Amino acid sequence: MIIVTGATGQLGRLVIASLLKTVPAAQIVAAVRDVAKAADLAAQGVQVRRADYSDPASLDAAFAGAGKVLLISSSELGQRVAQHRNVIAAAVRAKAGLLAYTSVLHADTSALGLAEEHRQTEAAVRASGLNYSLLRNGWYVENYTGGLGAALAHGALAGGAGEGRISAAARADYADAAAAVLASTQAVEQVYELAGDTAFTLGDLAAELSRQSGKDIPFHNLPQQDYRDMLLGVGLPAPLAELIADSDAQAARGALYDGSGTLGKLIGRPTISLADAVKAAL
Template identity: 65%
Template sequence: MIVVTGASGQLGRLVIDALLQTLPAAEIVAAVRNPEKVADLAALGVVVRAADYSQPETLAAAFEGADKVLLISSSEVGQRFPQHQNVIAAAQTAGVGLLAYTSILHAAESPLPLALEHQQTEQALAESSVPYVLLRNGWYTENYTASVPVALEHGMVFGCAGEGRIASAARADYAAAAAAVLTSTAPQAGKVYELAGDDAYTLTALAAEIAGQTGKAIVYQNMPEADYAAALMGAGLPDYIATLLAESDTGASKGGLFDDSKTLSQLIGRPTTPLAEMVKIALAV
């Protein structure tokens, strides 16, 4: 039995979709805060269990009988580490055979402030008795293609990544990797996967791709980090999200979102989704 935590989220749902390609629904557990949000999965035969990272008693029940658990990192930045500790403790008590954790690309040396709680979680895993595998996910391409409407409106892609190279991949690519690891017959405990897109690009290249597909003049406007964060807040993003995105762009300028190992495409057995395809999808919405 494989338990997927955070299963109602965008990544979690994609992981379950991928698992359903090779496993019976009854062998998959969707662990979620609100079971009503995954009624569609329950209708497919997926086992649904209530689980809240901040409520250890729910985790104990959710992990009962679990052979493997996918810990999708919490979305609550600043609260992630204690929440992840709860999951690790519950997995240890349940005798889980393998815990897969979605960390961040090159976590140990990442220049992104976002990496801190991932580093803490990786250390907690190392100190636990739970067999684990690290899925160090790079950036989602959707993080950038979400700005396509703004780029079309203003004729600019805004950011503070300079000419940093970004080896992002589609969320579905990372989901396929998680499913591949969870269903692999080869031993996975102790492995560390640095997962990123096959082809890196700069935000200048992203602007050029949008321009090429729309025929409109789109350029990249590089900004100081504080100005970019302020612009994101002005656009209506919550302060912590705006700060996170701006800090991550700065991290990208220092190489924090680059990797050329092609580990992700090797793991999923196909090329990662190209930037051009992701821009095309964003323009069709």
């Protein structure tokens, strides 16, 4: 049985869709906080079980019969380590054959502010005694393309990554990688550094947006504090604004670059191109 936690989230749904291409639905469990949101998965034959990262009893029930468990990292900043430890402990009690975790690119050395919770979780995964696979995901290209509408509306793309090269890939690319690891009948690697095949700067993104939209959209690079203040000004909560501004600042120093090509090799196809990502967003 393959258990996918956070299965109604943006990544989780894509992982299950990818698994369904090769794994019988009855062998997949969607572990979700709100089962009502997974009715469409149940209709496809996927088992749906309630699982709350903060409720160990629910995790034990959800993980019954677990062969492999995918722990998709929590979105609750500041609470993630405790929540992840609950999931890891439940996987241990279920005697799972494999525990996979969606971490962050180069987690062990990353200067990203968000990397610390991933490092602590990775340590807990390693200490669990289970066979494990750390899926160190790079940036989702959607993190940037999701804001292209605003860039068009304001006539400029703002950010704080300078000339930093970002090896982003589509959320679906990372989902296919997770599914490949979970569905594999062979031994899997303990650590995968996963990132897009090609890297781009935010200036490249602005140029591609300009080309496809027919409008001149320049890139305005902002100091970290100024970018944070801009994000606060458009209504983002302070912790998220801090995280995004820090991530761009670290990207300027190379934190979101990886040239290994591991992701494309794992999924057996090229990752999304910048041109296709912009086209899809538009």
